[in-house]
Amino acid sequence: MGFLVESLQDCNRALAICRSYSKAWYRRGKANTSMGNYDNAVCDLKVSLCMEQSSSGKRQIEGELKLIAVQHKGKDFPPNVADSKESVANDDTVGLIYLICGLSKWSRRLKSLLLRINAFIKSSVTDQPQQIQLQCVSTETKGRGMVSLTDVPQATLLHTEEPYAAIVSKHCRETHCHFCFNELLADIVPCPSCSMALYCSQLCQIHARGQDLPYDTKNHEIGAELSSDLEKYVASVTKETVNDANIKQNAEHRHECGLNWPAALPAEIVLAGRVIVKSIEQHGKFGQSSTIVIDPDLCHNYIQLNSEAKLELHISSIVLLKCLHHCYGSNVPLNGDTISQCVLLLSQINVNSMAIIRMRSSDTFGRLNSAGSLATSTVEQVRVGQAIYLAGSMFNHSCQPNIHTYFLSRTLYIRTIDSVAARQPLELSYGPQVGQWSCSERQSSLKEQYAFVCSCTGCSQLNISDLVISSFRCSNLNCSGVVLDSHLVNHEKQKVNPFHGSLLLQVGRLELDEVKRVASLLCQSTGSEYRIEPGYCLSCGVYRDVEASNAVVKKAELGIRRLEDSTQLSTNILSNALRSLDLLRSALHPYNKKVAEVEDYMAQAFCSIGELQQAQNYCQASIKILEKLYGHDHIVIGNELVKLASIQLSLGEPAFEESRNQINLIFSQHYGSHADIIFPHLQFLKRRL
Ligand SMILES: C[S@@+](CC[C@H](N)C(=O)[O-])C[C@H]1O[C@@H](n2cnc3c(N)ncnc32)[C@H](O)[C@@H]1O
Numbered sequence: 001m002g003f004l005v006e007s008l009q010d011c012n013r014a015l016a017i018c019r020s021y022s023k024a025w026y027r028r029g030k031a032n033t034s035m036g037n038y039d040n041a042v043c044d045l046k047v048s049l050c051m052e053q054s055s056s057g058k059r060q061i062e063g064e065l066k067l068i069a070v071q072h073k074g075k076d077f078p079p080n081v082a083d084s085k086e087s088v089a090n091d092d093t094v095g096l097i098y099l100i101c102g103l104s105k106w107s108r109r110l111k112s113l114l115l116r117i118n119a120f121i122k123s124s125v126t127d128q129p130q131q132i133q134l135q136c137v138s139t140e141t142k143g144r145g146m147v148s149l150t151d152v153p154q155a156t157l158l159h160t161e162e163p164y165a166a167i168v169s170k171h172c173r174e175t176h177c178h179f180c181f182n183e184l185l186a187d188i189v190p191c192p193s194c195s196m197a198l199y200c201s202q203l204c205q206i207h208a209r210g211q212d213l214p215y216d217t218k219n220h221e222i223g224a225e226l227s228s229d230l231e232k233y234v235a236s237v238t239k240e241t242v243n244d245a246n247i248k249q250n251a252e253h254r255h256e257c258g259l260n261w262p263a264a265l266p267a268e269i270v271l272a273g274r275v276i277v278k279s280i281e282q283h284g285k286f287g288q289s290s291t292i293v294i295d296p297d298l299c300h301n302y303i304q305l306n307s308e309a310k311l312e313l314h315i316s317s318i319v320l321l322k323c324l325h326h327c328y329g330s331n332v333p334l335n336g337d338t339i340s341q342c343v344l345l346l347s348q349i350n351v352n353s354m355a356i357i358r359m360r361s362s363d364t365f366g367r368l369n370s371a372g373s374l375a376t377s378t379v380e381q382v383r384v385g386q387a388i389y390l391a392g393s394m395f396n397h398s399c400q401p402n403i404h405t406y407f408l409s410r411t412l413y414i415r416t417i418d419s420v421a422a423r424q425p426l427e428l429s430y431g432p433q434v435g436q437w438s439c440s441e442r443q444s445s446l447k448e449q450y451a452f453v454c455s456c457t458g459c460s461q462l463n464i465s466d467l468v469i470s471s472f473r474c475s476n477l478n479c480s481g482v483v484l485d486s487h488l489v490n491h492e493k494q495k496v497n498p499f500h501g502s503l504l505l506q507v508g509r510l511e512l513d514e515v516k517r518v519a520s521l522l523c524q525s526t527g528s529e530y531r532i533e534p535g536y537c538l539s540c541g542v543y544r545d546v547e548a549s550n551a552v553v554k555k556a557e558l559g560i561r562r563l564e565d566s567t568q569l570s571t572n573i574l575s576n577a578l579r580s581l582d583l584l585r586s587a588l589h590p591y592n593k594k595v596a597e598v599e600d601y602m603a604q605a606f607c608s609i610g611e612l613q614q615a616q617n618y619c620q621a622s623i624k625i626l627e628k629l630y631g632h633d634h635i636v637i638g639n640e641l642v643k644l645a646s647i648q649l650s651l652g653e654p655a656f657e658e659s660r661n662q663i664n665l666i667f668s669q670h671y672g673s674h675a676d677i678i679f680p681h682l683q684f685l686k687r688r689l
Helices: 004-017 022-034 038-051 055-071 081-101 108-124 202-209 228-242 244-250 267-283 307-331 336-352 439-450 464-468 486-496 512-522 546-565 571-587 593-608 612-630 635-651 655-678 680-687
Strands: 134-138 144-148 157-161 165-168 354-365 375-388 403-408 411-416 425-428
Touching (some): 004 022, 004 202, 004 228, 022 038, 022 055, 038 228, 165 267, 267 307, 267 375, 307 336, 354 403, 403 655, 411 425, 411 655, 439 486, 464 486, 464 612, 546 571, 546 593, 571 593, 593 635, 635 680, 655 680
Antiparallel strands (some): 134 144, 144 425, 354 375
């Protein structure tokens, strides 16, 4: 019937009950074969072969193994994963560097340098957390923060952590497992008591409710002689299922089971309930002064809240405590003390909880062309859950982060995306990043959501991206300088002079030379006098009427909106949108984010009518701008390149290989080999070559 994932899950469930069930290993092998997971299929079938008693059964399994050997020739057993990964990285990285340098022939010195960089990247991209000693230190402007005691190379997996408490997002209650947050497939396992909580497997259901295992642990004996590789494999497939102690520890749904309030209250309040229950299990009664709910020094946003928001927190706390009291009686008393502890906890959750993100790739299908099917893949982030990670919440934010976080199941992974020197702050992005928004937009988003004024390098030092992201072009057509409006000028001046304006930026005063240096990086130097005033080009000083330019932009936006809103694309709408793009280009700086967005819309529009060559051009134009804003190896560029590569693939363009190499490098730097799990469509691009 083609339900391969479900078939795999059924096999896993059977093996959770009896690890020595040969037929389940055999079926697992068949499912993995059909899914193209040949390495796993070979292991499954080998295990099955060792356990199978009948000679006819053994012959059948051997037949399957031979078939795989033919279909997947040249594969060793046990599969040498390290070797295969290495060769991919080798070709990819060299190809990428070739692309970046844009050289037709490499000099010998350059080539050897590239190979050394390549070897370095290969050695550092691994999925095992490295033995890096992290330390929580006190910082001047951001409270506590995390550093490493040694230098850390780029792409190092620094830290992994299970949540202290986690909750599925409201909008994902019907679509994602309430324990591991993976997408629910056809065979959902509801909680046997309340059927309100939904799980992707019985194992997740057991984890969440903490009931005794429904199988006899005696059955975990394998009962056959296996090689050490196969034993490891069997353990890796079944390991979680036998870890009884681990299962009993979580049990975060137990106190909510059968009650209506967990579904009715906002997710962060239910999360606070889970934290309180965990704390009761660890320390006893809630509310005693000795009882500490998570870290009392953890930042919170209570002071910054307005009185209405404060009142709301108090009411939520009373409601939550009342619900918990119903379950835990005198262990959760309802008094002034417990209410204020709960209020504090809720405002700590506001600032410290992390959104658990899953990537969803969607395909925009267009008309088929002679090259076959055409689809542009786009990657969308879905916020599937919210969790408190105790060590994870010690990492501060930077709009130019040097570490990257992602999630597999509920586990938090943190990987460096730059080389980080010993004792240099390790900082992730809480959301806003340089290249995504202007500095003032980032600042107000962080202030509103996390109640702090960001003092990261991106917000306190001049950078090219912030200067160009919403700038106008110079009226002098020969000049590529930047023109800012008064809002941007004021904001950027605050970065240059910490005593100007209301922002207390904790950076040393930058010399005017420094500003000039940044400005001249943006523009061809004309030698004319530098000035940073609204409407004047930073490079040549020529004036532009910013108000008139804004009117042009508004008019252009109307034309683009018609394109966005249209369900049926007509020639009229498309040519109108193209004229609007020209208008935007005439008013805005070539690296303005708005231009990139519209180039991207045009790419999508041309894709949808099967004009792939045009789509490719617009997609490339958009990426060129985004590279200026984010840098070449940002994950956003990786995502955009996936779109470009899928167009190039449909066109049969040789340039596809270069895009694919760059994608591989960017994704492996951010996700290591986990990229293949998180972005299954990347496998598709790899296989298509
Ligand atoms: C998740 S906590 C990080 C750990 C925190 N510094 C502490 O001492 O517990 C988030 C809080 O750290 C501070 N913080 C994090 N990044 C910051 C930044 N870039 N600028 C200023 N404050 C920051 C803010 O007070 C924020 O509310």
